[in-house]
Amino acid sequence: xxxxxxxxxxxxxxxxxxxxxxxxxxxxxxxxxxxxxxxxxxxxxxxxxxxxxxxxxxxxxxxxxxxxxxxxxxxxxxxxxxxxxxxxxxxx
Numbered sequence: 001x002x003x004x005x006x007x008x009x010x011x012x013x014x015x016x017x018x019x020x021x022x023x024x025x026x027x028x029x030x031x032x033x034x035x036x037x038x039x040x041x042x043x044x045x046x047x048x049x050x051x052x053x054x055x056x057x058x059x060x061x062x063x064x065x066x067x068x069x070x071x072x073x074x075x076x077x078x079x080x081x082x083x084x085x086x087x088x089x090x091x092x
Contacts, residue, residue, distance in 0.1 A: 043055040043056075044057075046058075054087060063075055063084060067084060071083070071084055
């Protein structure tokens, strides 16, 4: 029975462990950032329609008719400072 450990295997095991640890930390940091962003989200009471966990005002499928009064004519924030593009990307 050979009790000696092959140094090449030990180095590659250590490298894999380090890489996995870094990836895990990255995933945790990214998920926490998104959670923190959403914890600051405080929509007005008339935003009663939930879409993917985010509250919207009724008529959300026609944003140029229903959202511009608060989010601006370009939907980039208006007087609320909240851009529709933060969640919807290029959809609008």
